[in-house]
Amino acid sequence: ETGVTQSPTHLIKTRGQQVTLRCSSQSGHNTVSWYQQALGQGPQFIFQYYREEENGRGNFPPRFSGLQFPNYSSELNVNALELDDSALYLCASSSRTSPYEQYFGPGTRLTVT
Amino acid sequence: GQQLNQSPQSMFIQEGEDVSMNCTSSSIFNTWLWYKQEPGEGPVLLIALYKAGELTSNGRLTAQFGITRKDSFLNISASIPSDVGIYFCAGHGLLSGTYKYIFGTGTRLKVLA
Numbered sequence: 001e002t003g004v005t006q007s008p009t010h011l012i013k014t015r016g017q018q019v020t021l022r023c024s025s026q027s028g029h030n031t032v033s034w035y036q037q038a039l040g041q042g043p044q045f046i047f048q049y050y051r052e053e054e055n056g057r058g059n060f061p062p063r064f065s066g067l068q069f070p071n072y073s074s075e076l077n078v079n080a081l082e083l084d085d086s087a088l089y090l091c092a093s094s095s096r097t098s099p100y101e102q103y104f105g106p107g108t109r110l111t112v113t
Numbered sequence: 114g115q116q117l118n119q120s121p122q123s124m125f126i127q128e129g130e131d132v133s134m135n136c137t138s139s140s141i142f143n144t145w146l147w148y149k150q151e152p153g154e155g156p157v158l159l160i161a162l163y164k165a166g167e168l169t170s171n172g173r174l175t176a177q178f179g180i181t182r183k184d185s186f187l188n189i190s191a192s193i194p195s196d197v198g199i200y201f202c203a204g205h206g207l208l209s210g211t212y213k214y215i216f217g218t219g220t221r222l223k224v225l226a
Binding site: 004033035041042043044045048055056057058059090092098100101102103104105106107 | 115116117119144146148153154155156157158161163201203205211212213214215216217218219
C-alpha cells in the first residue's frame with residue numbers, strides 16, 4: 001500500500017509569483033485535505049476535496065485554490081505569493097469509511113523571497 | 114489563524130515516567146484526533162475519538178474525548194526515548210457554517226534517558 005506522496009519536496013518562489021503543489025493520496029483514499037504549517041506552529045486547515053469538489057474550507061483567501069482529479073490526486077494552487085506564504089504545505093488523505101482519520105504526506109517546503 | 118490551546122507547551126521527562134497533555138477549545142467538536150510529528154515529516158495519526166466521554170487506547174497511549182466536547186487529553190505511560198516529538202491535538206466540526214479541522218499549538222516532548 002502506497003502512502004501519501006507530495007511534490008516537489010522544496011520550492012523557492014518570488015513574491016507575486018504563482019505556485020502549484022501536488023499530492024497523490026494513499027491507495028483507497030478518496031478525500032484529500034491541504035494544510036499550511038508555519039515554523040513552530042500547528043497545521044492550519046486550508047480546504048478539503050471529496051469527489052473532485054471542495055468539501056470544507058478554512059480561513060484562507062481565494063488566491064488559495066485547489067483541484068482534485070478522478071484518480072483522487074490533488075493540486076494546491078497559490079496565486080500572488082506573499083512572504084507570509086512561506087511554510088510547509090501538507091497534504092492528507094482519508095477514506096470514505098474512516099473520513100476523519102487523515103494520513104499525511106511529508107510536505108512541500110515553500111520559501112517565498 | 115485559529116488554533117486550539119494545548120498544554121503544556123513543552124516538557125522534559127525522564128524515561129519511564131508517565132506524560133499527560135491536554136487540549137481545550139471554545140468550540141464544540143464532533144471528532145478529536147491526536148497526532149505526533151517528527152522533524153521533516155508529516156503528522157502521524159495516533160488516536161481518533163468520536164464520542165463525548167470516549168476513552169481509547171493505542172498501546173501505551175490513552176486519549177479521552179471530553180464530556181463537554183470542548184476538550185481532550187492524551188496520556189503516554191512509561192515513556193521511552195522514541196516518544197520524542199511534537200504532539201498535536203485536532204478537532205473536527207462545523208464552524209462558521211463549514212466543516213473544518215482545527216489543530217492545537219502542539220506539545221513538544223523530550224525524554225531524558
